[in-house]
Amino acid sequence: MRNPFSLNPSEISGKAKNxxxxxxxxxxxxxxxxxxxxxxxxxxxxxxxxxxxxxxPDNLKDPERDRFILSKGHGVGGYYCxxxxxxxxxxxQLDSYLKKDSxxxxxxxxxxxxxxxxxxxxxxxGLPAAAGLALAAKKQNKTYKTIVLLGDGELEEGSNWEAxxxxxxxxxxxxIVIVDRNGLQLADRTEIIMALEPLDRKFESFGYSVxxxxxxxxxxxxxxxxLCTPGGGKPHLILASTTxxxxxxxxxxxxxxxHKIPVGDEIKKAIEELE
Amino acid sequence: xxxxxxxxxxxTLSALRESNELLTVLxxxxxxxxxxxxxxxxxxxxxxxxxxxxxxxxxxxxGMSLGGMIPFTANAAPxxxxxxNEQVKTDIxxxxxxxxxxGLNPGFAYGSLGPTHHxxxxxxxxxxxxxxxxxxxxDPEETAQMTEYAFRKEGPVYIRxxxxxxxxxxxDDYIFQVGExxxxxxxxxxxxxxxxxxxxxxxxxxKELKAKGFSVQLITLPSLRPLNRxxxxxxxxxxxxxxSVEEHSVHGGLGALLADLILESGLNMRFRKLGVPExxxxxxxxxxxxxxGYKLNAPGIIEESIRLIKG
Numbered sequence: 001m002r003n004p005f006s007l008n009p010s011e012i013s014g015k016a017k018n019x020x021x022x023x024x025x026x027x028x029x030x031x032x033x034x035x036x037x038x039x040x041x042x043x044x045x046x047x048x049x050x051x052x053x054x055x056x057p058d059n060l061k062d063p064e065r066d067r068f069i070l071s072k073g074h075g076v077g078g079y080y081c082x083x084x085x086x087x088x089x090x091x092x093q094l095d096s097y098l099k100k101d102s103x104x105x106x107x108x109x110x111x112x113x114x115x116x117x118x119x120x121x122x123x124x125x126g127l128p129a130a131a132g133l134a135l136a137a138k139k140q141n142k143t144y145k146t147i148v149l150l151g152d153g154e155l156e157e158g159s160n161w162e163a164x165x166x167x168x169x170x171x172x173x174x175x176i177v178i179v180d181r182n183g184l185q186l187a188d189r190t191e192i193i194m195a196l197e198p199l200d201r202k203f204e205s206f207g208y209s210v211x212x213x214x215x216x217x218x219x220x221x222x223x224x225x226x227l228c229t230p231g232g233g234k235p236h237l238i239l240a241s242t243t244x245x246x247x248x249x250x251x252x253x254x255x256x257x258x259h260k261i262p263v264g265d266e267i268k269k270a271i272e273e274l275e
Numbered sequence: 276x277x278x279x280x281x282x283x284x285x286x287t288l289s290a291l292r293e294s295n296e297l298l299t300v301l302x303x304x305x306x307x308x309x310x311x312x313x314x315x316x317x318x319x320x321x322x323x324x325x326x327x328x329x330x331x332x333x334x335x336x337x338g339m340s341l342g343g344m345i346p347f348t349a350n351a352a353p354x355x356x357x358x359x360n361e362q363v364k365t366d367i368x369x370x371x372x373x374x375x376x377x378g379l380n381p382g383f384a385y386g387s388l389g390p391t392h393h394x395x396x397x398x399x400x401x402x403x404x405x406x407x408x409x410x411x412x413x414d415p416e417e418t419a420q421m422t423e424y425a426f427r428k429e430g431p432v433y434i435r436x437x438x439x440x441x442x443x444x445x446x447d448d449y450i451f452q453v454g455e456x457x458x459x460x461x462x463x464x465x466x467x468x469x470x471x472x473x474x475x476x477x478x479x480x481x482k483e484l485k486a487k488g489f490s491v492q493l494i495t496l497p498s499l500r501p502l503n504r505x506x507x508x509x510x511x512x513x514x515x516x517x518x519s520v521e522e523h524s525v526h527g528g529l530g531a532l533l534a535d536l537i538l539e540s541g542l543n544m545r546f547r548k549l550g551v552p553e554x555x556x557x558x559x560x561x562x563x564x565x566x567x568g569y570k571l572n573a574p575g576i577i578e579e580s581i582r583l584i585k586g
Binding site: 063067110111117118119120121122124125127128129130131132133134135136137139140142158159162163165166169170 | 297299320323325326328330331333334335336337338339340341342343344346361362365366369370371
């Protein structure tokens, strides 16, 4: 199944800019949100929805569609803004983010929001489910690919490593795991809280084929996913080095901006930087 | 003839798998626990063993259902509801995935292996989560019908499946109806309500009580959620006294459910709960000894019944 847009990297960067502006407006309007996380993942999500994922906007439940799970569910703001940019959500819906009975709650809910596959929010749940999706494809001889986006702090959850063992054991070469490696978690830098490195060697030893890329560069993201072809018997892992808060200087790489939102002059300044 | 209800469960799955290849069973090194060998021999590609990794067991089952399959998980109940608690809550219940969770060897089935292996909180846990049906079979026929019901039901189901050899306690024309209480005997002195295989102890107790001249209404609840509360309330009005019997903590299980029902429906009843008392672990002892210690066997149920009737 093909991507309905198939944009090139520079067009995707343009989309990412729009998405980042939406994030700033949406979080400011809501008065809450995980701004740093939303901006960190934007280029990955834009690359997925405007080039990589095969889906039919008119039939989001098509059984042959590629599957995407946002395991770092707190990055739902970036996800909603991407879905809105792709026309899956109406942009006016973004104003309802986090409000009472909104279809856009603070973590992804598949029963509420079109395009969302799985409810996340508690960390360490996306990869096991993605492994199940990939295994279901193998069992049914289906060709859809499964892509899951993990936060890096989330890798501290043991369930990821249970699922990684299984992904290699069941030879899920139709599974693509992307790690949003921005180096920060809620309290501080990952390497201060609980050292994760050397992540590439850890994943390799678990049986993945591993690539390291600039996760804020759509060209590198698209090229990396293209290399993740089935057939080799190994699940694929893309360590996507990103900047948390990417695109807004005073938000970038600041642990405090994990779930802060811009207020007053900060909104204007952020939008100016993103134009 | 006594039949092991786990074998009935597996036979039923085999029959269902024969007509629907989407049915898949996930185990966590628990293939002997669920006695799945005959199914595996026939349908090796329909069994997924994730190893000793219960969180991944439930997470992958959720994912497989999202991919269009109909997964059953089968592993020891303590490690299902304990170890993968958040996966059950989030991946199954909250995500409303079409997964059937089967918790094996609940209660004190593992006896002397002790509290690490006892499961006294699966019902309270499952009933605390939203959006999951909670079923407890008591005999071979009910196990077969419940397994088929779960397979056909779209959405999350938990089945508490004992390791237990039993004869059928239901008439040949019994039809399991989800939510409906089952009245096994009529009576006017006392009502005993129970769920699962421990009903066999209650039935034995009822026979002896009858021989002693006491009239006991015995009700079993094969389905704790959904539950036809109106029908159950109506049955409870047949007597003024109630004894609940469960191989589970009295906190949050059958007894607690009945206590709520009595208060909320304004019934005036004398009520006593048999189960593991609030705040206790059960001892590491043979199952029969643990049951005797908590009066969860026929002699214990008789003793408590007479005390309630005469009190």
